[in-house]
Amino acid sequence: MDKSRSMENFRLSCSEQEFRETKALSYSKIASYDKDGPISLITKKDLDGKSYIIFGKLVDDMLLSPQNLYKYKINNYNGELPSGSISEIINKCVDFINKTGEQLTDEIILEFFAQKDFYKTWKPATKVAAVWKYKDYLDFILQNKDSILITPFMWTTAEKIVETIKTSPKTQQWFNLLEGQEGFNQVDLITDYNGSKVKGAFDRLVVDHVNKTFQIIDLKTGSVKSDEFVDQFWKFRYWIQATLYYKMLEEIIKDDDQYQDYEILDFVFVYMPSTGATIPTVLTVEKDRISAFENGFYIGRSEYKQKGLKQLIKEIEWHYESQIFDVSYDFINKEGCYIINDKQVRGEDE
Missing domain, CATH: 1.10.10 (Arc Repressor Mutant, subunit A)
Structure with missing residues (x-):
């Protein structure tokens, strides 16, 4: 393996504390804004000690960072x-x-x-x-x-989930690597995107030096059934995460001569319910959808255009700059005036 082609050549080196404390925008901050509005920018959700957060972290560490398992203790x-x-x-x-x-x-x-x-x-x-x-x-x-x-149940369930992910025909390719492939876990990155500072933590990044490709894999656990994860994709705005991380990686490698001929493949989510499952759920975000998620998009046959990543970040930056958090960017833009017209209401024959 040519060591010069290591991620260390182009990743931004930062400590875990620096990553946590940076003011750069994260997926979770942007998604909370899209879901809950500007008030989310000045409020913090207290998730410390939540069992589902602990379980998700346990699975991540067991699969990706086994050196961290010493932190866990059976209650x-x-x-x-x-x-x-x-x-x-x-x-x-x-x-x-x-x-x-x-x-x-x-x-x-x-x-x-x-x-x-x-x-x-x-x-x-x-x-x-x-x-x-x-x-x-x-x-x-x-x-x-x-x-x-x-709990003992959490440990044994996490073990089963990790084994399933490692051995499933649909997911083992990202964890049992071939000659010429490199895998990087828990990759913390900070970079610029469209004029703003952003950050992201890639669960798994696979670099294939034979086929000259990158692929980002994100792991999810939760309480919903395997076949309900697609609904979670929209509910928790995972499209924001996929788009942000894809564009971050694109930004990082664009000026590196070693990776000019490398391609970034489709973004992949791997989901397992916290109760375990016989096969993982694999949700692939095709790379040609990234542009739509960036610039605004329609879901299915809906005529309502969803705001894209660029617009959401623009609004967040405006709220921080103006220090206005009690009303929306749209409200200020419309000067408080709204019109109910044929775009909102249509008759049967219209």
Whole structure:
């Protein structure tokens, strides 16, 4: 293998902390804006400790970064476990203690209930008691603060999912590489796109030096059935991720003489439900759709044109610059005036 043709020649080297802290726009930020509007640009979703996030990360690490598996520990706590909502409050308490070193008080507990907007009809004393009831569990979590706690079921299910992906005829080609191919996992990249700084973390990038191709593979896990993932593609705006990552890779290699004759293949999503499945779901985004996703597109026979990646980023940059987050870019552009005409409403014969 010619080592000079390694990804290290053209990837932007950055630490994990730098990648997290950069102000560059990410797929998740753009998708949240498209789904929830400008208010999403100044609010942060608290996903820490969510079991589905932990499980997805476990599968990623088991398949792509096994060196990280030391972080996980089987949860062997034998006492009574709190409900999901109380567990989230306890996780907030643990974070508070770990970050501040201060003692947990009733006032802090009530503050976390208010932040989460949980059990609004409960009396303060009831809320506090609901947390202190699980003091042993809270202490157990604190003792294991440096580990990611998982259940035995999560571990064995992740193992089965990884084995399925590695051995399935539809997906093994991206993980059992041939001579002349290189595979890169968890590739963190920051680059420019259409005048804006953007970032992305490629789960898997396969470089084929024989056929001179690149291919990006993104792994997804979730609660929906295998045949429902196509709906998730639209619901979670995965088209934004595919387009952004494709254009980022295109931007990175365009000025590198070593890769001028390399082709970027179709973007691929590989999905497995968190309960496991006999075969993975493979959703391919054909590369000739990238332009439509960039510049605006129609879904099926709909006459409504969806905003493309370029327009969404333009609007986000405008909101940040203007510091207007309570109304939309479209509202300001229309000066608050709307018209209901034949484009919105048509009669039977029109």
